[in-house]
Amino acid sequence: MADPETQLELRQISRSFDRRRVVDELSLTLNAGEVTCLLGPSGCGKSTTLRIAAGVDQQDAGAVYVAGGCVSDATHHLPPEKRGIGLMFQDFALFPHLDVAQNVGFGLTGDKNVKAARVRRMLERVGMQKFASAYPHQLSGGEQQRVALARALAPSPKVLLMDEPFSGLDNRLRDAVRDSTLDMLREEGTAVLLVTHEPEEAMRMADQIALMRRGRIVQVGAPYNIYHAPVDRKAAEFFSDVNVISGRVDGALTNTPFGAFLTPGMENGTEVEIVIRPQHLKIDFDRAGRGPNPTQQEGSPARGVVERARFVGHNSLVEFAMDYEDVLMHVLVPGVFLPKPGTPLWLSVRRDRCFVFACPAP
Numbered sequence: 001m002a003d004p005e006t007q008l009e010l011r012q013i014s015r016s017f018d019r020r021r022v023v024d025e026l027s028l029t030l031n032a033g034e035v036t037c038l039l040g041p042s043g044c045g046k047s048t049t050l051r052i053a054a055g056v057d058q059q060d061a062g063a064v065y066v067a068g069g070c071v072s073d074a075t076h077h078l079p080p081e082k083r084g085i086g087l088m089f090q091d092f093a094l095f096p097h098l099d100v101a102q103n104v105g106f107g108l109t110g111d112k113n114v115k116a117a118r119v120r121r122m123l124e125r126v127g128m129q130k131f132a133s134a135y136p137h138q139l140s141g142g143e144q145q146r147v148a149l150a151r152a153l154a155p156s157p158k159v160l161l162m163d164e165p166f167s168g169l170d171n172r173l174r175d176a177v178r179d180s181t182l183d184m185l186r187e188e189g190t191a192v193l194l195v196t197h198e199p200e201e202a203m204r205m206a207d208q209i210a211l212m213r214r215g216r217i218v219q220v221g222a223p224y225n226i227y228h229a230p231v232d233r234k235a236a237e238f239f240s241d242v243n244v245i246s247g248r249v250d251g252a253l254t255n256t257p258f259g260a261f262l263t264p265g266m267e268n269g270t271e272v273e274i275v276i277r278p279q280h281l282k283i284d285f286d287r288a289g290r291g292p293n294p295t296q297q298e299g300s301p302a303r304g305v306v307e308r309a310r311f312v313g314h315n316s317l318v319e320f321a322m323d324y325e326d327v328l329m330h331v332l333v334p335g336v337f338l339p340k341p342g343t344p345l346w347l348s349v350r351r352d353r354c355f356v357f358a359c360p361a362p
């Protein structure tokens with residue numbers, strides 16, 4: 001492997017069930033001390049990918065490397081316990097007949113005193129030392145999660161694989177548990193692959209997000225980059241509601257009801273979608289049937305009529321029926337802005353905040 005920092009490498013992994021390809025030539029690398037979130041809609045193949053990395057399922061093609069060594073390819077396949085990885089699944093799967101200390105010590109080998117010291121240390125790290133002799137059923141969901149984390153990290157795995165590890169926790173607890181888990185993972189320097197279908201969780205946890213769709217990774221990058229430079233309309237939609245303005249390239253421009261958009265490098269006649277998040281539309285007042293003057297930054301405004309407006313906590317969401325077409329636009333306005341249904345207003349689109357994509361072939 002080229003990079004010594006790479007702790008897990010999935011190389012061209014494919015897996016089919018009943019002749020349906022669920023993971024499709026997927027490649028991904030994870031570096032030491034970084035959390036990578038495998039993010040995508042339900043059924044896109046995230047858990048299957050994780051299970052292949054763990055060794056509880058086997059790929060049809062491709063190879064898995066851990067810390068530079070091949071743990072699975074066409075000719076050999078190491079079982080999960082021989083891969084130097086930790087696993088943490090949704091239900092925590094603590095052993096019910098073992099107490100907390102025994103659960104945490106389960107995967108440790110070697111000298112008894114060294115093992116006991118490691119168990120103590122891990123329980124202290126997760127703040128569960130007082131519960132060493134309690135049994136899993138005596139613990140709350142959050143406490144079980146902390147024990148499961150201590151158990152997964154006790155053998156100092158190079159790689160930790162986590163499948164929706166916070167989904168069993170109630171909302172109020174979840175944020176705190178996520179943050180403390182993240183602190184501990186950073187201290188340990190473990191490379192983490194975390195499966196989630198929640199964009200907010202991925203944004204909060206990840207150093208790197210790998211966005212997955214239909215068995216393939218469509219984009220990999222830091223949360224900021226994935227959010228601000230989505231690779232296509234679906235990638236943008238995964239993180240927030242979006243508005244879409246359609247048009248066709250003419251010269252290096254696409255003309256729309258919101259004025260012309262620069263679309264350099266696209267062939268004449270290409271159908272394009274201009275995608276804009278609701279917080280990046282600007283609202284202006286109606287001045288006897290006219291809107292604000294066009295600007296280079298915001299193009300021409302288009303008129304719409306308020307359909308409904310709701311306060312959604314910190315922001316107001318205003319829906320507009322647009323004059324130019326039977327289309328609804330959603331605008332998110334900071335604070336309280338609740339114009340009456342039927343009020344005419346003008347919307348404009350910030351050119352530096354919208355994404356222009358060629359329409360995918362039907």
Ligand SMILES: Nc1ncnc2c1ncn2[C@@H]1O[C@H](COP(=O)(O)OP(=O)(O)OP(=O)(O)O)[C@@H](O)[C@H]1O
Nearest residue numbers: 017018022040041042043044045046047048049197
């Ligand atoms: N052992 C199996 N046998 C047959 N089909 C399977 C098997 N495991 C997974 N699948 C199918 O493969 C597809 C991908 O499943 P997978 O669990 O990897 O998706 P996911 O992205 O993790 O979804 P979710 O977020 O809902 O857990 C699904 O359609 C699922 O039904």
